[in-house]
Amino acid sequence: xxxxxxxxxxxxxxxxxxxxxxxxxxxxxxxxxxxxxxxxxxxxxxxxxxxxxxxxxxxxxxxxxxxxxxxxxxxxxxxxxxxxxxxxxxxxxxxxxxxxxxxxxxxxxxxxxxxxxxxxxxxxxxxxxxxxxxxxxxxxxxxxxxxxxxxxxxxxxxxxxxxxxxxxxxxxxxxxxxxxxxxxxxxxxxxxxxxxxxxxxxxxxxxxxxxxxxxxxxxxxxxxxxxxxxxxxxxxxxxxxxxxxxxxxxxxxxxxxxxxxxxxxxxxxxxxxxxxxxxxxxxxxxxxxxxxxxxxxxxxxxxxxxxxxxxxxxxxxxxxxxxxxxxxxxxxxxxxxxxxxxxxxxxxxxxxxxxxxxxxxxxxxxxxxxxxxxxxxxxxxxxxxxxxxxxxxxxxxxxxxxxxxxxxxxxxxxxxxxxxxxxxxxxxxxxxxxxxxxxxxxxxxxxxxxxxxxxxxxxxxxxxxxxxxxxxxxxxxxxxxxxxxxxxxxxxxxxxxxxxxxxx
Amino acid sequence: xxxxxxxxxxxxxxxxxxxxxxxxxxxxxxxxxxxxxxxxxxxxxxxxxxxxxxxxxxxxxxxxxxxxxxxxxxxxxxxxxxxxxxxxxxxxxxxxxxxxxxxxxxxxxxxxxxxxxxxxxxxxxxxxxxxxxxxxxxxxxxxxxxxxxxxxxxxxxxxxxxxxxxxxxxxxxxxxxxxxxxxxxxxxxxxxxxxxxxxxxxxxxxxxxxxxxxxxxxxxxxxxxxxxxxxxxxxxxxxxxxxxxxxxxxxxxxxxxxxxxxxxxxxxxxxxxxxxxxxxxxxxxxxxxxxxxxxxxxxxxxxxxxxxxxxxxxxxxxxxx
Numbered sequence: 001x002x003x004x005x006x007x008x009x010x011x012x013x014x015x016x017x018x019x020x021x022x023x024x025x026x027x028x029x030x031x032x033x034x035x036x037x038x039x040x041x042x043x044x045x046x047x048x049x050x051x052x053x054x055x056x057x058x059x060x061x062x063x064x065x066x067x068x069x070x071x072x073x074x075x076x077x078x079x080x081x082x083x084x085x086x087x088x089x090x091x092x093x094x095x096x097x098x099x100x101x102x103x104x105x106x107x108x109x110x111x112x113x114x115x116x117x118x119x120x121x122x123x124x125x126x127x128x129x130x131x132x133x134x135x136x137x138x139x140x141x142x143x144x145x146x147x148x149x150x151x152x153x154x155x156x157x158x159x160x161x162x163x164x165x166x167x168x169x170x171x172x173x174x175x176x177x178x179x180x181x182x183x184x185x186x187x188x189x190x191x192x193x194x195x196x197x198x199x200x201x202x203x204x205x206x207x208x209x210x211x212x213x214x215x216x217x218x219x220x221x222x223x224x225x226x227x228x229x230x231x232x233x234x235x236x237x238x239x240x241x242x243x244x245x246x247x248x249x250x251x252x253x254x255x256x257x258x259x260x261x262x263x264x265x266x267x268x269x270x271x272x273x274x275x276x277x278x279x280x281x282x283x284x285x286x287x288x289x290x291x292x293x294x295x296x297x298x299x300x301x302x303x304x305x306x307x308x309x310x311x312x313x314x315x316x317x318x319x320x321x322x323x324x325x326x327x328x329x330x331x332x333x334x335x336x337x338x339x340x341x342x343x344x345x346x347x348x349x350x351x352x353x354x355x356x357x358x359x360x361x362x363x364x365x366x367x368x369x370x371x372x373x374x375x376x377x378x379x380x381x382x383x384x385x386x387x388x389x390x391x392x393x394x395x396x397x398x399x400x401x402x403x404x405x406x407x408x409x410x411x412x413x414x415x416x417x418x419x420x421x422x423x424x425x426x427x428x429x430x431x432x433x434x435x436x437x438x439x440x441x442x443x444x445x446x447x448x449x450x451x452x453x454x455x456x457x458x459x460x461x462x463x464x465x466x467x468x469x470x471x472x473x474x475x476x477x478x479x480x481x482x483x484x485x486x487x488x489x490x491x492x493x494x495x496x497x498x499x500x501x502x503x504x
Numbered sequence: 505x506x507x508x509x510x511x512x513x514x515x516x517x518x519x520x521x522x523x524x525x526x527x528x529x530x531x532x533x534x535x536x537x538x539x540x541x542x543x544x545x546x547x548x549x550x551x552x553x554x555x556x557x558x559x560x561x562x563x564x565x566x567x568x569x570x571x572x573x574x575x576x577x578x579x580x581x582x583x584x585x586x587x588x589x590x591x592x593x594x595x596x597x598x599x600x601x602x603x604x605x606x607x608x609x610x611x612x613x614x615x616x617x618x619x620x621x622x623x624x625x626x627x628x629x630x631x632x633x634x635x636x637x638x639x640x641x642x643x644x645x646x647x648x649x650x651x652x653x654x655x656x657x658x659x660x661x662x663x664x665x666x667x668x669x670x671x672x673x674x675x676x677x678x679x680x681x682x683x684x685x686x687x688x689x690x691x692x693x694x695x696x697x698x699x700x701x702x703x704x705x706x707x708x709x710x711x712x713x714x715x716x717x718x719x720x721x722x723x724x725x726x727x728x729x730x731x732x733x734x735x736x737x738x739x740x741x742x743x744x745x746x747x748x749x750x751x752x753x754x755x756x757x758x759x760x761x762x763x764x765x766x767x768x769x770x771x772x773x774x775x776x777x778x779x780x781x782x783x784x785x786x787x788x789x790x791x792x793x794x795x796x797x798x799x800x801x802x803x804x805x806x807x808x809x810x811x812x813x814x815x816x817x818x819x820x821x822x823x824x825x
Binding site: 305307337339344349351359366 | 698699702716773
């Protein structure tokens with residue numbers, strides 16, 4: 001009988017009166033790998049953040065080795081033997097590996113508080129011993145900067161071990177590493193198991209989960225759906241558990257008969273982000289791009305738009321091969337991109353609604369380079385009315401608007417260019433239901449007006465509700481195309497988690 | 505509800521813009537009261553504008569650079585280089601007046617252009633690029649003049665900055681005014697001006713919006729170099745010689761004027777009239793304290809304190825937003 005090291009019972013958590021965790025259970029045995037899975041927003045990371053003391057539970061119990069604990073901050077959790085390896089590693093790049101392992105608890109030659117002298121040699125020796133015991137071949141004196149993502153990950157794991165952690169949480173540890181590196185990671189996880197350490201493994205990749213996990217817990221919409229031995233489960237059942245709900249009629253889908261092909265993408269590749277992508281986009285068609293975070297979807301549309309320069313392949317619009325190496329070329333070819341991140345890519349937050357809406361079209365609102373104030377004001381006012389943007393005036397600072405209205409400003413700015421091809425990357429992320437519906441309606445209208453629409457969304461119901469056709473990317477490759485009559489969440493998830501085994 | 509909050513926010517915004525103007529007026533009135541005879545005389549007020557003009561012209565160029573999210577440390581050195589070039593072509597009986605005028609300004613434009621290329625394509629922080637070019641250009645000015653001031657310029661050359669418009673307004677004041685009007689017009693009314701704000705506000709979003717970001721950057725540094733070229737010419741004319749050590753720390757005064765005027769060092773915001781007030785503010789303090797017999801050593805303390813206070817007000821205001 002293995003022993004339970006960690007137990008979370010009936011965990012509830014709300015943010016601003018919205019329940020994000022509702023009576024969730026989770027437990028971990030010594031020497032076990034327990035996978036935690038669910039869609040984006042299912043509550044996985046909130047649960048782990050509560051375990052780490054980053055958030056505080058509203059109610060429920062957390063027990064470690066049978067003792068109830070109340071973590072106030074991550075340091076409490078670390079001291080209790082819980083370590084987390086985040087998805088985005090954030091090491092101190094200019095430190096040596098050994099220094100990094102012992103950061104905050106340096107081995108010193110004397111004890112003079114903050115003025116103690118660091119025994120660098122002892123740290124290096126200690127690190128070497130640690131690495132040797134795990135069969136890891138990393139120089140303790142190398143700079144963190146010089147390590148690959150997977151090496152940094154191993155360093156984090158070693159650091160956790162050296163803190164004598166009993167529980168190690170890994171948040172999507174395989175999202176940024178190669179196939180071979182996954183093998184090394186799994187090897188380390190097996191060593192952790194043999195030492196009696198419990199591992200919480202968060203991932204979207206079902207194949208990997210079945211290879212490494214002993215048990216699986218599924219969350220959906222903040223609720224605990226089930227926990228079982230992975231031997232008793234299969235992919236189809238898990239996907240059903242994850243997706244579960246019915247798609248509500250929140251998607252006002254208008255029937256449009258797609259016209260002629262407007263854009264052809266042929267064999268497009270860029271770095272290791274995506275490879276050999278080909279698809280067609282027709283007038284009046286809404287083409288969805290499905291896939292998991294990191295599948296290369298944003299990079300693909302950014303490349304079509306000229307933000308990245310493709311390594312190979314071509315984009316053909318209206319039968320003409322385009323040479324798009326800067327967004328201004330794409331704009332000239334009547335392409336618009338509503339980027340994923342409003343704050344960092346879509347808007348200039350330091351200025352007004354008006355200046356954000358008009359910036360792309362300024363040349364058309366100016367004569368000899370001098371802006372015609374009246375045309376600008378008229379154009380902006382028209383967009384504000386058309387998209388029902390809630391703002392005090394066109395001269396209000398963009399920051400004073402709600403997220404949904406800021407997103408409408410991004411749409412307004414691009415619709416002002418009268419594009420033929422509209423690419424939307426996660427257009428409804430983080431905005432309220434009302435604004436979402438406005439945006440869905442708008443997308444439908446645009447398709448009816450003969451625009452070709454390419455939409456990325458991580459919310460599968462949204463894609464199913466909006467699109468005429470969905471292509472799915474996984475690991476930078478196009479793994480499937482689904483027509484509207486075959487749409488189902490399961491189908492999309494199967495393609496999205498299809499990671500081809502890639503041997504270098 | 506939301507509207508009300510918005511309204512209050514907008515109100516605060518304009519108050520913050522007014523803040524520095526109010527401070528300026530308070531200082532001005534105080535000096536007028538303390539020294540009604542000397543300070544408040546019309547002749548002295550014109551004199552203040554004259555004293556503000558060379559720094560003001562530099563600040564106009566600096567304003568473009570800072571709004572675009574950069575900084576230009578090289579303008580003081582460009583002033584010196586442009587000055588020695590101007591003086592060397594201004595000896596009596598050698599070249600027509602147009603030659604020193606054009607050459608000195610062209611030197612400034614070239615220097616600014618190269619700064620811009622370094623910043624836009626070199627992927628080096630503007631601080632480093634212009635720190636390097638500040639030293640190089642100072643070296644060029646010293647080499648060109650063999651380390652000696654260049655004297656012996658024509659009366660016509662001296663008249664460029666030393667003359668008076670309508671027998672009362674110094675030429676310098678006229679140049680400053682004309683340049684301010686043009687710079688303000690370009691910044692606020694043209695597509696280019698709007699793009700400078702866009703690049704400084706969010707470079708990635710500017711690129712996504714189709715703006716040729718490197719081109720904008722090159723343009724703003726070229727403008728700054730152009731202004732420094734003019735300032736160098738005017739300074740040489742005013743001191744009736746080209747001095748390779750002239751213009752030292754002028755870049756700091758220009759930056760100070762821009763900052764006091766409320767332009768954010770992180771780029772993307774700021775108003776032209778703020779910069780004008782900033783330049784005048786610095787001149788008023790210098791002039792007023794001179795008249796009140798405050799030693800130039802103490803003036804430094806006051807100048808520094810005003811810069812820090814201006815930025816403090818700015819960041820406090822932003823945090824409250």
